[in-house]
Structure formats: C-alpha cells, structure tokens
Amino acid sequence: MTARALPILMYHHVCPQPGLVTLSPENFAAQMEYLAASGYHTVGCAGLESFLRGEPLPDKSLLITFDDGYLDNYVYAYPILRRLGLHAVIFLVTDWIGEHGEARALAGEPGAPSTLNHRQCMEVVAAGRADAAMMRWSEVLRMRDEGVFEFHSHTASHTRWDKRCAHAEEKSAALADDLQRSRSTLKQQLGIEDRHLCWPQGYFDADYQRIAAAQGFTHLYTTQPGTVIVGGEATALPRIVVKDKGAGWLASRLRIYQSPLLTRWYGRIRGRR
Ligand SMILES: [Zn+2]
Numbered sequence: 001m002t003a004r005a006l007p008i009l010m011y012h013h014v015c016p017q018p019g020l021v022t023l024s025p026e027n028f029a030a031q032m033e034y035l036a037a038s039g040y041h042t043v044g045c046a047g048l049e050s051f052l053r054g055e056p057l058p059d060k061s062l063l064i065t066f067d068d069g070y071l072d073n074y075v076y077a078y079p080i081l082r083r084l085g086l087h088a089v090i091f092l093v094t095d096w097i098g099e100h101g102e103a104r105a106l107a108g109e110p111g112a113p114s115t116l117n118h119r120q121c122m123e124v125v126a127a128g129r130a131d132a133a134m135m136r137w138s139e140v141l142r143m144r145d146e147g148v149f150e151f152h153s154h155t156a157s158h159t160r161w162d163k164r165c166a167h168a169e170e171k172s173a174a175l176a177d178d179l180q181r182s183r184s185t186l187k188q189q190l191g192i193e194d195r196h197l198c199w200p201q202g203y204f205d206a207d208y209q210r211i212a213a214a215q216g217f218t219h220l221y222t223t224q225p226g227t228v229i230v231g232g233e234a235t236a237l238p239r240i241v242v243k244d245k246g247a248g249w250l251a252s253r254l255r256i257y258q259s260p261l262l263t264r265w266y267g268r269i270r271g272r273r
Helices: 025-037 045-052 071-084 118-126 137-145 168-190 206-214 247-257 260-272
Strands: 008-011 061-068 088-092 149-153 196-198 219-221
Touching (some): 045 061, 045 219, 071 088, 071 149, 137 149, 137 168
Parallel strands (some): 008 061, 061 088, 196 219
C-alpha cells in the first residue's frame, strides 16, 4: 500500500506549563507512542518533496512539524522522539536562536532548565532574553546530528510585515530582507540552502509567495487545514493543528487526513459550522 495523502501535523510547545498552542509531555508522548506502535512513517521534507512529484511513499506516512524553536522542544519533545525513533521538522525563527552556550540538560537529567508557558516565552523574547525560551544552535546541532530533527526557516524575525508596513513596496523589501537573513543564518549555522519556509502566524499573500520564490523557497507551509495530495500545491501546504489530547484524538484525525476524500468531506462539514 502506498500513501494517498501526506498529513502534516503542526505543534508549537511541549511542556508542563499549560498555555496557548501547548501539549503536555504526557499527551505528546502518548501521541508519539501511538504513531510508533501503529506503524506510521515520519518522513522529512525530502519525502514531502518526492511525494509531491508523484513518487510513492508507504501508507501511513506523515510529517511532524514544530514552529518557532522553543527550548521545550529540545527538553521534552526531543527525548521522546529519539526514544521512539521518530523524525520531525522544526521551523526556526533564526534571530531568536542562541549563539552562545553549551547544549543544556534534558527532562529528567540533573540541571534540566525550567521551561516557560507561551505568554512568558513571548515576554522574554521581547525583552531580549530569548535564551530562557528558545533553543541554542548547540542544541539544534545536537538534535540534527542525531537525525531526530531537521531544521528549516520560519523567517529571521517572525514579524508580520503586512501589519507593520504602510506601503506595499516597504512590506516587500522588509520581507525580502527578513527571508534573506534567515536563509544566510541557516547556511552559516547548518550548511543548508533552505527551500522550506513556514509563514509566521500562517499569514501570506501573493506578494509574499513571489518574494519567497525569489529567495529560493520552493515549499511554503501554512496554517490552512487539509492534507497534502500528489500533485498538490507546494507553495500553500496545509497543516493540521494538533490539540492537547491523547492518542485517540490523533488517531481519529489521521483516519480523516490520510484520505483525500474524507479530508474534503470533513473540510465541508467544518466550513458549515
Ligand atoms: Zn511562529
């Protein structure tokens, strides 16, 4: 059996502090254990690229993504994924990733850092103390080298230039600079020519897509619900918001999003609500 659809799951935080866009480590572990025990294949961005080109992937393939690059992904999600042999993607806000310092301890190890809820993370980032909320490059490299995570762009600054700029030319120039800076940081830190970009807060328009293409980004990730199908649009990839619930919830959603037909049906029902 080969996959007819490739669902992309979207996570932000995995930590014990409840808050927006957060899963408890217990629920995240239950979801990942379900995937591992049920024979799911966690592909990377190369797998997504080849699926879109029409090359077959095994049935039960999916892509796990995290946005922003929070410290809790390293402390809590990374050991769970590593234990289960699963693979995932983190879209980094490259300006927020710490230049200095050794990789910190993981959950359960002595000296493991405490993590913050979503609101606190945004506050320390705004106050110029991103290290308390976000990963360091040393941690990114550790996870990359072990093959657990791969890393792509979520812009350099996570700024909504469409809200910040009064004129279209100003917006376009600011976004182009933001994307260019993110790409050059990823090249410098990880040695990659990145092609995969995730939009901050899911916002994009035709200008944004044109500018991203000019910067070399071929695959653009949104927050629009849906599933990826063969021959689908690489420049508007849908993702599934994962809730702070256990394995049963994830299983029920994957039953829908593994089927192009059920996804269309479910989208119509959701649209009517
Ligand atoms: Zn984000």
